[in-house]
Amino acid sequence: MQHSSSCDSKNRNVKITIKYDGSNYHGWQVQKNAVSVQETFQNALAKIIGDDIDVKGCSRTDTGVHANMYCIGLKTDHPIPCARLKAALNNHLPLDMAVLDCEDMPLEFHPRYDCKRKQYIYKIWNNEVRDPFMNGYALHYRYRDMDEELLNKAAAHYLGTHDFTSFCTLDNRRIGDMRRTVYLSKVERSGDIVTFTVEADGFLYNMVRIMTGTLLRVAQRKIMPDDIPSIIEKKDRSFAGPTAPACGLYLNKVIY
Amino acid sequence: MQHSSSCDSKNRNVKITIKYDGSNYHGWQVQKNAVSVQETFQNALAKIIGDDIDVKGCSRTDTGVHANMYCIGLKTDHPIPCARLKAALNNHLPLDMAVLDCEDMPLEFHPRYDCKRKQYIYKIWNNEVRDPFMNGYALHYRYRDMDEELLNKAAAHYLGTHDFTSFCTLDNRRIGDMRRTVYLSKVERSGDIVTFTVEADGFLYNMVRIMTGTLLRVAQRKIMPDDIPSIIEKKDRSFAGPTAPACGLYLNKVIY
Numbered sequence: 001m002q003h004s005s006s007c008d009s010k011n012r013n014v015k016i017t018i019k020y021d022g023s024n025y026h027g028w029q030v031q032k033n034a035v036s037v038q039e040t041f042q043n044a045l046a047k048i049i050g051d052d053i054d055v056k057g058c059s060r061t062d063t064g065v066h067a068n069m070y071c072i073g074l075k076t077d078h079p080i081p082c083a084r085l086k087a088a089l090n091n092h093l094p095l096d097m098a099v100l101d102c103e104d105m106p107l108e109f110h111p112r113y114d115c116k117r118k119q120y121i122y123k124i125w126n127n128e129v130r131d132p133f134m135n136g137y138a139l140h141y142r143y144r145d146m147d148e149e150l151l152n153k154a155a156a157h158y159l160g161t162h163d164f165t166s167f168c169t170l171d172n173r174r175i176g177d178m179r180r181t182v183y184l185s186k187v188e189r190s191g192d193i194v195t196f197t198v199e200a201d202g203f204l205y206n207m208v209r210i211m212t213g214t215l216l217r218v219a220q221r222k223i224m225p226d227d228i229p230s231i232i233e234k235k236d237r238s239f240a241g242p243t244a245p246a247c248g249l250y251l252n253k254v255i256y
Numbered sequence: 257m258q259h260s261s262s263c264d265s266k267n268r269n270v271k272i273t274i275k276y277d278g279s280n281y282h283g284w285q286v287q288k289n290a291v292s293v294q295e296t297f298q299n300a301l302a303k304i305i306g307d308d309i310d311v312k313g314c315s316r317t318d319t320g321v322h323a324n325m326y327c328i329g330l331k332t333d334h335p336i337p338c339a340r341l342k343a344a345l346n347n348h349l350p351l352d353m354a355v356l357d358c359e360d361m362p363l364e365f366h367p368r369y370d371c372k373r374k375q376y377i378y379k380i381w382n383n384e385v386r387d388p389f390m391n392g393y394a395l396h397y398r399y400r401d402m403d404e405e406l407l408n409k410a411a412a413h414y415l416g417t418h419d420f421t422s423f424c425t426l427d428n429r430r431i432g433d434m435r436r437t438v439y440l441s442k443v444e445r446s447g448d449i450v451t452f453t454v455e456a457d458g459f460l461y462n463m464v465r466i467m468t469g470t471l472l473r474v475a476q477r478k479i480m481p482d483d484i485p486s487i488i489e490k491k492d493r494s495f496a497g498p499t500a501p502a503c504g505l506y507l508n509k510v511i512y
Contacts, residue, residue: 098386098388132275135352
C-alpha cells in the first residue's frame with residue numbers, strides 16, 4: 001500500500017512527472033513480492049529527502065505497461081528546490097525510469113482526482129517478421145490485413161460518452177458509473193508500426209487493451225466497424241474482442 | 257571458433273539476413289563463457305537441420321552492438337526450402353533476434369569477403385534527461401551544444417580514401433592496409449535523436465566508435481571540424497577522440 005497515512009499536514013505538494021519503461025515492473029502500485037514503479041521511485045526519493053514521504057500516482061497501471069508521461073504527487077516538508085530534486089532523482093533512479101519535470105503545486109492538488117483527461121497509445125508491430133527492438137514494446141501482429149481506413153471507422157465509434165461496461169474487466173474494484181467520455185480515438189500507420197491513440201476523461205480497468213483487442217478483431221473481419229455501437233449497447237464484456245497484451249500499452253499524456 | 261572445418265564440399269550456400277538487439281550478446285563470434293550471436297544462431301539452426309553446419313558472419317561485432325541487418329553464410333547439404341528455413345529459424349530464435357530473409361547463393365559466395373560496402377549508424381539521445389526507452393540503444397549526451405551544421409562539417413572530412421590508423425584500436429589482429437574508402441558520412445537530427453551514418457568499403461576495429469567520439473569532441477569545441485584532416489594525417493590514435501560506447505552502434509546495411 002501507499003505511504004498515505006499522513007494527516008495531510010505537509011507544507012509542500014510537488015507534482016513529479018516521470019517516464020518509464022514498464023518491462024521490469026509490476027505496475028505502479030506497491031505490492032508484496034514484486035517490484036513496482038512506486039516502490040522503486042520511493043526508494044530513490046528516500047535517499048534524497050528521507051522516508052517520511054507521502055506519494056500518490058495518477059493511475060494504476062498493469063505489469064509491463066509503459067509510460068511516456070506519468071504524474072506523481074509528493075507531499076513533503078522538505079525544502080529541496082524542484083530543479084535539484086529532479087536532478088537528484090535522475091541520479092538515484094534506475095536507467096529505465098526518468099524524471100522529466102518537478103513543479104510545486106497548491107496543497108489541494110491530487111494527481112489522480114484532478115486529472116481531466118488521459119491519453120493512451122497502443123503500439124502494434126505489423127510485419128510478418130517480428131522486430132527484435134520491439135520485443136516488449138509493441139504487440140507483434142503478423143498478418144497483412146490491417147486496413148487503416150477500416151480500423152479508423154471502428155475507432156471512431158468509441159468517440160463520445162458511453163457506458164463502457166463491454167470494455168471493462170470486472171474485478172470487484174469497480175462499482176458505480178461505467179460511463180466515460182472519449183475525446184480522441186484514431187489509428188495511424190508509420191511504416192510497420194500501427195498506433196491506436198485514445199484520449200478520455202477516464203478509463204475503466206483494461207479498457208484500452210479491450211478496445212485494441214476489438215480493433216484486431218475488426219482487422220480480421222470478425223467484427224465489422226458498424227458492430228461497435230451494438231457491442232457498447234450490450235454492456236456485456238463477452239461481445240467485445242480479447243484483452244490485448246500489456247506490452248504495447250503506453251500512458252502517453254496526463255492532462256490537468 | 258566457427259564450425260569452419262568443412263572442406264567446402266556442401267552443395268548449398270544460403271545467405272541468411274538477420275536483425276538483432278545486441279544487448280544480451282557478446283558480439284557475433286562464438287567464444288568461451290559468453291553468449292554470442294553466432295552460438296545462439298547455430299543452436300537454433302541445429303534444431304532444424306542438425307549440427308553439421310558451417311556458418312560464417314559478415315563481420316565481427318563488439319558486445320552490445322546491434323544490427324538492423326547482418327548477413328550470414330550457411331553451407332549445408334540440407335534441402336530445406338529458404339521460406340521454410342526462415343519461418344523455422346524465427347520459431348527457434350529468441351525474441352531479440354529475427355531472420356529477415358533467406359536466399360540461395362552461388363557456392364563461392366562469402367558473406368565477409370564479397371561484401372562491397374557496409375553502413376553503420378550511431379545513435380545519440382541528446383537531451384538533458386535520459387530516455388528510459390533508449391537505455392542500451394543510444395548514447396545519452398546531455399549537453400545542448402550539438403550543432404548539426406558543425407558536426408556535418410566535421411563528418412564530411414571522413415569522406416574519401418584515407419589511411420584511418422588514427423581511428424583504429426590496435427589489437428594485433430590488424431596488420432596491413434589501413435586505407436578505407438568512406439562513401440557516406442553525415443549527421444542528422446530527428447527530435448532529440450542525433451544519428452551519425454557512415455558507409456565505407458570496410459571498417460577498421462572500433463573505427464565508427466572512434467569517429468563518433470571525435471564528433472563528440474567537435475560538439476564540445478575541443479576539436480574543430482577542420483582539424484579532422486590533420487588528425488587523419490597523423491596516423492596516430494591518440495589525436496582522435498575517445499571510443500564512444502558500443503550501445504549506440506548499429507550495423508545498418510550490408511551491401512554485396
